[in-house]
Amino acid sequence: KTSIMWFRRDLRLTDNQALQAAIQNSDQVILIFIIDPQQVQNDASVNQSAFFASVLHFKESLAKDNLTLLIQTGSVIDIVTEIKAKVPSVGDIYLNFDERGYGRKRDQQTIRYLSQKLGIVAHPFLDFTLTSASAIKKQDGSAYQIFTPYYKKWLTSKKDQPLPALASIEISHKQLAEPFTDHLDDLKKLINQNHSYAYQDSLGEQQAANTLADFVSHKLVYYDQNRDFPALDGTSHLSRYLRTGEISIRTVYDAVSRKPASLGKETFIKELCWRDFYNMIYTIYPDQKNQAVNTKFQNIPWINDEAQFEAWKNGTTGFPIIDAAMQQLNQTGWLHNRLRMIVASFLTKDLLINWTWGEQYFQEKLVDYDPASNIGGWQWAASTGTDSVPYFRIFNPFTQAEKFDPDAQFIKQYIPALAALPADKIHHIDRLSDADQQKYQVILGKDYPKPIVDHALARKRAIASYKNLNA
Ligand code: FAD
Secondary structure (H helix, E strand, O other): OEEEEEOOOOOOOOHHHHHHOOOOOOOEEEEEEEEHHHHHOOOOOOOHHHHHHHHHHHHHHHHHHOOOOOOEOOHHHHHHHHHHHHOOOEOOOOOOOOOHHHHHHHHHHHHHHHEEEEEHEEEEOOOOOOOOOOOEEEEOOEOOOOOHHHHHHHHHHHHHHHOOOOOOOOHHEEEOOOOOOOOHHHHHOOOOHHHHHHHHHHOHHHHHHHHHHHHHHHHHHHHHHOOOHHHHHOOOOOHHHHHHHOOOHHHHHHHHOEEEEEEEHHHHHHHHHHHHHHHHHHHOOOOOOOOOOOOHHOOOOOOOOOOHHHHHOOOOOOOHHHHHHHHHHHHOOOHHHHHHHHHHHHHHHOOOHHHHHHHHHHHOOOOOHHHHHHHHHHHHHOOOOOOOOOOOOOOHHHHHHHOOOOOHHHHHHHHHOOOOHHEEEEEEEEHOHHHHHHHHOOOOOOOOOOOOOOOOHHHHHHHHHHHHHOO
């Protein structure tokens, strides 16, 4: 019995549902990754480059174990048809299916076609989330819109049904690589070397496992206390591995569940639930990438000032916490969660720029880009989602900085021009006197930009814009 294991965003051998089943149920397995031209953008973004760098790394690490990950370009159906013509014994295809968006439609069509036209049986597995998007429903069978009741039910379901990581499996004796030619060059073309500083040292299953082990041993217990302070770096940094599947969500959940009870552990597990929640919301609102889920807020009178958008993207707004955050995003491809919230609030409320612009920019820049979590996060910040921050609770960027970066350590790391200024001056930079500008050699408008908006006025303007829609 010959099977195809179709890898997508599950780039690992360990704790991989579909791979495990493929190995167990087949005599020979063809390991394949397909570059789908419909999903590839021409302007290799950081997001795209990072993903394909992980694919290449996966291929190279398999090669060290004498395993071949076949790289092909084209439509899945055409490629599987070709494989079947060369290897008629292929009767099954294993995959970890996509519950949402383009991937969901592609998977459904592919499964139907392969079964009807080629007699190939598809075996789809749920692997990307802890809970299927359709698993947790209200008593009347409808979907939850609000996180907290969803979370309570989610927790109960976890107790009934623990999800331990799968044991390792031996695959080398089963793989079939011939007689196919590889399209490795197509893959390499998708990796923009200019971006590589952002992620080149941290690819692969082993790095992902080390990151998890380090987090669970040293940071988990303090997670609840440290997670909001960018300078403390108290979060796991697992998002990029979860996005590529270099680590399994079950492995993460399992490692954390085994630790003694603590507030850190409880808070972390709650974050994993947000991931499932947004996955679920994305499946019930597939159009939310371009549209406010909350119909009340579909016609916000955005100002969409292009120059202010550029200042936001480049980190030249004159608000130190915003600018430092955007530097972190631009330089590393990752952004601390507290800062994602602050910069998203600033863009949508202080600048009244459409949240979809910010969502799109994050899509280009984030190595952990995930549409469900990104759109969910942006709609939360813009107050347009199912369970969002109320529109009148607007983050003050100065107060947020004072609270979550009290010594301005994070700000100074990313904005060297402010290194000489004491933290309390940075947190009130809009009031920096001429004498202080001279004393610390930070001339506003020259060494560091003046704030591009007056926060107090911008806040009032945003509230009025949102409130009018409710009138
Ligand atoms: P940790 O704090 O260690 O959390 C562990 C894991 O829990 C994360 O890796 C992630 O998988 C999950 N998680 C944590 N917080 C959230 C959350 N609020 N929503 C969903 N899942 C969460 N996360 C992405 O993975 N991809 C995105 O594209 C993305 N875009 C975002 C955009 C905005 C505007 C906001 C406010 C949040 C976004 N998030 C996104 C959620 C969150 O910021 C990141 O998951 C987190 O910062 C990743 O760092 P970490 O792995 O160290 O997180």
